[in-house]
Structures are given as structure tokens and as C-alpha cells.
Amino acid sequence: MKLFLVLIRSSWISGLVSGLLGALSGMMNLGLIMLIHHALTDDPSEAGSLPYLFAGACVMVLLTQVTAKYLLVQLSQATAARLRYELCTKIIAAPLPTLESVGPNRLLAALIGDVNAITAALSAFPAACANAMVLACGLVYLATLSLPLAGGTILMASIGVFSFLTGLRLANRHIRKAREDQDEVVKQLRAMIDGIKELKGNNMRCLDFVYDVLLPADTRMRHSLIVGSNIQGFAHSWGRLFLFIGIGLLLFLWPQISTVSTATLTGYVLTILYLTYPLDGILGWLPAMNAASVAVAKIETLGLMIDRPEQQSSVSAPTKFQSIELQGVTYRYDSMGDDCFALGPVDLTLCPGETLFIAGGNGSGKTTLAKLLTGLYVPDAGRLSWNGRDVTNKVRADYRQLFSTVFVEGHLFDRLLGIDATPGKLEHWISLLGMEDKVDVQTGRLLTGELSRGQHKRLALLVAALDDRPIFVFDEWAAEQDPEFKDTFYQQILPELNRSGKTVVAITHDDRYFSVATRVLMVTDGRLSDSDEKDVSVRKAA
Numbered sequence: 001m002k003l004f005l006v007l008i009r010s011s012w013i014s015g016l017v018s019g020l021l022g023a024l025s026g027m028m029n030l031g032l033i034m035l036i037h038h039a040l041t042d043d044p045s046e047a048g049s050l051p052y053l054f055a056g057a058c059v060m061v062l063l064t065q066v067t068a069k070y071l072l073v074q075l076s077q078a079t080a081a082r083l084r085y086e087l088c089t090k091i092i093a094a095p096l097p098t099l100e101s102v103g104p105n106r107l108l109a110a111l112i113g114d115v116n117a118i119t120a121a122l123s124a125f126p127a128a129c130a131n132a133m134v135l136a137c138g139l140v141y142l143a144t145l146s147l148p149l150a151g152g153t154i155l156m157a158s159i160g161v162f163s164f165l166t167g168l169r170l171a172n173r174h175i176r177k178a179r180e181d182q183d184e185v186v187k188q189l190r191a192m193i194d195g196i197k198e199l200k201g202n203n204m205r206c207l208d209f210v211y212d213v214l215l216p217a218d219t220r221m222r223h224s225l226i227v228g229s230n231i232q233g234f235a236h237s238w239g240r241l242f243l244f245i246g247i248g249l250l251l252f253l254w255p256q257i258s259t260v261s262t263a264t265l266t267g268y269v270l271t272i273l274y275l276t277y278p279l280d281g282i283l284g285w286l287p288a289m290n291a292a293s294v295a296v297a298k299i300e301t302l303g304l305m306i307d308r309p310e311q312q313s314s315v316s317a318p319t320k321f322q323s324i325e326l327q328g329v330t331y332r333y334d335s336m337g338d339d340c341f342a343l344g345p346v347d348l349t350l351c352p353g354e355t356l357f358i359a360g361g362n363g364s365g366k367t368t369l370a371k372l373l374t375g376l377y378v379p380d381a382g383r384l385s386w387n388g389r390d391v392t393n394k395v396r397a398d399y400r401q402l403f404s405t406v407f408v409e410g411h412l413f414d415r416l417l418g419i420d421a422t423p424g425k426l427e428h429w430i431s432l433l434g435m436e437d438k439v440d441v442q443t444g445r446l447l448t449g450e451l452s453r454g455q456h457k458r459l460a461l462l463v464a465a466l467d468d469r470p471i472f473v474f475d476e477w478a479a480e481q482d483p484e485f486k487d488t489f490y491q492q493i494l495p496e497l498n499r500s501g502k503t504v505v506a507i508t509h510d511d512r513y514f515s516v517a518t519r520v521l522m523v524t525d526g527r528l529s530d531s532d533e534k535d536v537s538v539r540k541a542a
């Protein structure tokens with residue numbers, strides 16, 4: 001039922017019209033059968049207008065079917081696009097930790113697989129309406145031929161449909177399970193694509209991955225699908241059987257207990273045989289409906305999980321700040337129970353124009369701190385303030401616009417988006433970063449296809465520089481640069497940003513360059529402290 005609500009929300013008028021047209025086409029189909037019945041049983045010399053009626057009914061069937069399908073293709077695609085858009089909007093608006101805990105695989109499976117399942121079921125909607133109408137009209141026609149026979153047929157068909165629906169409910173459990181297993185399969189397929197180099201370099205790992213991870217996940221999904229589909233198939237055949245039992249009873253039993261003319265019997269059998277097609281169509285459509293309902297439920301659950309939209313920000317970014325302060329800020333990941341990492345309490349004040357380096361061991365919490373500082377994570381406790389005012393949910397999105405960031409796993413879009421840089425500035429940064437052959441200045445396209453990790457970082461820095469926010473946050477930016485460019489970064493790029501009034505926060509392990517910073521802080525096991533390494537590096541640099 002929810003599936004129809006999804007359809008109606010998209011455009012109830014198109015849905016209704018295509019349903020009605022489908023039903024009309026069903027009636028026309030049945031009209032054809034009645035005409036055939038007359039042509040077979042009436043005197044050929046009295047055919048009169050029958051051929052014209054037949055031709056007219058054929059044209060009507062064609063017109064109604066084509067129009068209904070045309071309308072529904074538009075509608076089902078619009079519904080799919082709308083579902084995708086709604087989900088994408090929710091994803092963009094959801095807080096980062098929520099998305100991190102849902103994970104990209106589940107999001108992708110919903111955006112692609114579930115939306116496609118819904119589109120497939122909706123596309124078959126006019127045909128289902130046509131089939132339902134053929135069945136309904138067929139039963140009425142049967143009633144005009146013989147009321148008791150029609151009653152018997154309805155009884156047999158009802159038993160068949162009821163058995164089928166019972167089987168479908170049973171199959172549903174397995175189809176739902178298969179949908180859960182699909183998330184795991186998508187996860188492992190992504191792992192295979194992301195880890196292709198690691199797999200190619202170690203045959204044993206490759207075999208282990210394929211036979212111990214990928215195939216078992218796939219087998220679990222396949223098994224659930226096979227069981228579900230087999231139950232559906234059996235229920236389908238079982239439901240259909242009752243129609244043939246009805247025909248058998250009609251042919252062999254009815255003439256024994258009542259007198260019935262051959263013309264009536266012929267019309268009856270002809271109609272019932274014809275009705276097996278629409279019945280088949282409906283029984284065949286119900287499993288697709290079933291899969292679509294599972295998909296709707298999945299999208300709804302996911303939508304509810306991520307439906308905690310943050311307040312959206314104004315389009316223009318702030319150009320200045322006076323201070324940013326973290327007071328007693330704490331943050332804990334909640335994904336791994338009690339053992340999860342906790343940061344803080346952290347006290348930190350960031351002032352305009354300073355160059356702050358943050359150092360510390362692996363896993364000590366530097367990136368977590370950067371995500372808190374940039375408003376991507378919300379502190380569990382403590383206070384984050386911007387120009388003396390608390391960064392509440394209402395202003396968090398605006399606050400995030402203060403930062404140009406380059407995170408370790410940052411993504412590069414293949415074009416410059418949301419950037420309004422002058423050609424002079426663009427060329428300056430392209431030449432400073434040596435990215436002349438990776439950027440199409442005319443179109444703003446970035447050639448992100450085959451980049452080395454160092455080049456990837458340089459392009460990311462280019463985008464951040466063109467973003468031109470008051471504060472730059474670099475997470476181990478120089479880690480993948482050659483010594484020469486590392487030097488350019490610390491001795492040329494950071495001072496240049498500083499001279500143009502920017503504040504820089506750089507997470508770094510390069511103690512050789514600590515002298516460039518105005519302040520160096522150290523993170524140890526989630527705690528922040530002043531570092532005495534800056535003095536050491538100043539001595540080293542001297």
C-alpha cells in the first residue's frame with residue numbers, strides 16, 4: 001500500500017489516468033474475446049458490423065495501452081528521481097556521525113537497488129490495471145453466460161488467489177532477508193574494487209577474499225532469494241492450478257449434472273482460458289510489488305535514520321572571524337561500545353592570522369579534533385564558540401563556511417563547484433601547485449582520473465585555496481609530497497596564506513618545519529597540550 005502512496009505523492013493525476021487507461025484497455029481486450037466468441041458461434045452470414053467492431057476494439061486496445069504505458073513510464077521515472085532526490089537531500093543535510101554510522105554501502109544500495117525495484121513495480125502498474133479489469137469484466141461476462149458457473153469460477157479463483165497470497169507472505173520473509181544480505185554484498189563489492197591492488201598482489205588474500213568473504217555473502221543473499229522466489233513460483237503455479245481445476249470440473253462434471261449448450265460451454269472455456277493470461281500477469285506482478293514494498297520500507301527506515309536535518313546555511317560564506325574557542329569540549333565515538341575513542345576535555349582558542357600546528361601520534365585524536373573544530377562533529381559536552389557566541393545547531397552550517405579544508409581522505413569533484421575565483425587567482429594557484437596539465441581553466445574541469453596521491457592532495461589544496469575561507473585546515477597535507485614540494489608548502493604556501501590574513505591549522509608530523517608555526521600543540525590520547533617541540537625545531541632550523 002505504501003508503494004501506491006509513493007506513486008500518488010508523485011502525481012496522483014497521472015497515476016489515476018494511467019490506471020484508468022489500463023482498465024479501459026482491459027475492457028477492450030475482453031470486448032475482443034466477446035466478438036471472437038460471437039464470430040465463432042453466430043451464423044457467418046449475420047456477421048454485419050462485427051469486423052468493424054473488431055477492428056475498432058483493436059485500435060482502442062493499442063491506443064489505451066500505449067498511452068497508459070507512456071504516462072506511467074514518465075510517472076515511474078519521476079517517482080524514482082523524486083525518491084533519489086529526497087534521499088540525497090536528507091543525506092546532505094544529515095550530521096556527519098549519522099552518515100558515518102549508516103555507512104556508504106547501505107546508502108548506495110538504497111539509492112540504486114531500492115529505487116530501481118520501486119520503478120520496476122510501478123512501470124507494470126497499467127498492465128496490472130488492465131489485467132484486473134479484464135478479470136473483472138471476464139467474470140461479469142461469464143455471469144451473463146451462466147450464473148452458477150460464474151459463481152463456481154469465482155470460488156475457485158478466490159481459493160487460488162488466497163493460496164497465492166499466503167505463499168507470497170511466506171516468501172516475503174526471505175525476500176526481506178535477501179535485501180538485508182544485499183547490503184553486505186554491496187559492502188564486499190566495494191571492498192573488492194577499493195582493494196583491487198591489494199588483492200592482485202597476494203593470490204592467497206585474493207582466494208581468501210573471494211571464497212571466505214565475497215562468495216559466502218553472495219551465497220547468503222542468493223539462498224534467501226532462491227527460497228523466496230521458489231515459494232513465490234510454487235504459490236503462483238498453485239494459484240493457477242485452481243483455474244484449471246475449475247475448467248476440468250466445468251468440462252467433465254457440469255454436463256453430468258446440468259444441461260448446458262455447446263455454445264455456452266465454448267464461450268465459457270474460451271473466456272476462462274483467456275482469463276488465465278491476465279491472472280498470470282497479476283500473479284507475476286505481485287512479487288515485483290512485494291520486492292518494491294520491501295524497498296520502500298528499507299528507504300523509509302534509512303530515511304528515518306538519517307532524517308535529522310541540520311539547519312541550512314546562507315549561501316554567502318563569512319569572510320572574517322574574531323575568535324573561535326573550545327572550552328572543555330569532549331567527543332566520544334559511539335560505534336564500539338565502551339572501548340570507543342574519547343577526545344577531551346579540550347580547551348583551545350584560535351585567533352585570526354595565526355598558524356597553528358597540531359602534532360601527535362597515530363590515533364591520538366588530531367583528525368577528530370579537526371572535525372570538531374570545523375563543525376563536522378558536534379561536541380558531546382563543553383562549549384564551542386564563534387566570536388564569543390555559542391555554535392548552536394542553528395548557526396553550525398554557517399560556522400562551517402569559515403573553513404577551507406583538506407582532509408586525508410578528502411574527495412575531489414571533477415569540476416570547480418561553488419567557486420567564484422578570478423582567472424588571475426586561478427592561474428596563480430595552478431602555477432604555484434604545478435597543476436597546469438590537470439585543470440582546464442576555460443571549463444573549470446579538474447582531471448581527477450589518474451592522479452598520484454601527491455597530485456590529488458595538490459588539487460585538493462587548489463580547490464581549498466580557491467574556496468578562500470578565513471581559516472584553512474590541512475590534515476597531514478604534506479605527508480605525500482616530495483621533499484621539494486614539502487618545502488614549498490611550508491616555506492611558501494603557508495606564509496603566503498598567512499600574509500593574506502588567513503588563519504592556518506595544520507595537522508602535521510613534520511617537526512622540521514615547526515618553526516613556521518606561531519604555535520604548536522600536541523594531542524596525546526585525546527588530550528591537547530602545548531608542545532615544546534617547536535623550540536626544538538627552531539633550534540634544528542637554526
Ligand SMILES: Nc1ncnc2c1ncn2[C@@H]1O[C@H](COP(=O)(O)OP(=O)(O)OP(=O)(O)O)[C@@H](O)[C@H]1O
Binds near residue numbers: 334336341362367
Ligand atoms: N568514525 C569513527 N568511528 C569510531 N572510531 C573512530 C572513527 N574515526 C576515528 N575513530 C577512532 O578515533 C581515534 C582517533 O582517530 P583520529 O583519526 O582522530 O586520529 P589521528 O590522531 O588523526 O590519527 P592519524 O595520525 O593516524 O591520522 C582512533 O582510535 C580511531 O580508530
